[in-house]
Amino acid sequence: MSNMAETGLIIETLERAGTLCPDPGPRIYKRLFELRPEFADLFVMDAGGEVRATMLETSLTCLIGIAEGDETQAMQLAANRSHHEGYGIAEDEFDIMFTAMRDVFRDLLGVAWTEAHEEAWHALLGEAAEVRHS
Numbered sequence: 001m002s003n004m005a006e007t008g009l010i011i012e013t014l015e016r017a018g019t020l021c022p023d024p025g026p027r028i029y030k031r032l033f034e035l036r037p038e039f040a041d042l043f044v045m046d047a048g049g050e051v052r053a054t055m056l057e058t059s060l061t062c063l064i065g066i067a068e069g070d071e072t073q074a075m076q077l078a079a080n081r082s083h084h085e086g087y088g089i090a091e092d093e094f095d096i097m098f099t100a101m102r103d104v105f106r107d108l109l110g111v112a113w114t115e116a117h118e119e120a121w122h123a124l125l126g127e128a129a130e131v132r133h134s
């Protein structure tokens with residue numbers, strides 16, 4: 001993100017959400033499967049949840065990287081986007097994971113989630129959606 005204030009707002013929401021709920025994974029996947037029930041079937045082999053844990057960690061690292069303008073993380077995101085086409089996830093569907101994460105953080109913060117947070121996340125998700133291999 002080019003705007004430092006927006007980056008700060010994103011980090012603030014992540015820190016607050018992390019304090020309120022140290023393991024948001026179950027909520028995030030619940031939200032993802034509410035948004036796209038058919039995705040739940042893709043994780044039946046992941047009985048222990050290791051794939052989901054790694055995927056969430058990578059998603060978070062990519063989002064923070066995009067927020068901070070880190071090119072390496074942008075490349076990582078582009079690579080994961082292409083990689084997931086191999087799992088049958090269309091380029092645009094891929095970003096629904098980020099939407100699910102934003103929704104859960106917003107829910108956790110409740111009234112502490114301001115219009116400025118909303119706008120910063122909207123900008124971040126828009127930016128993430130643009131990150132593709134050229």
Ligand code: HEM
Binds near residue numbers: 050051058062080
């Ligand atoms: C709605 C969107 C997404 C769906 C439905 C999805 C689905 C999946 C599935 C089914 C796997 C397991 C593939 C296999 O091993 O057979 C997987 C793995 C993975 N996903 Fe996603 N994914 C999504 C979004 C993302 C995003 C946004 C990222 C990161 C930017 C990401 C990162 C990863 C990583 C790193 C793995 C490998 C984890 C491991 O095997 O340890 N995914 N994803």
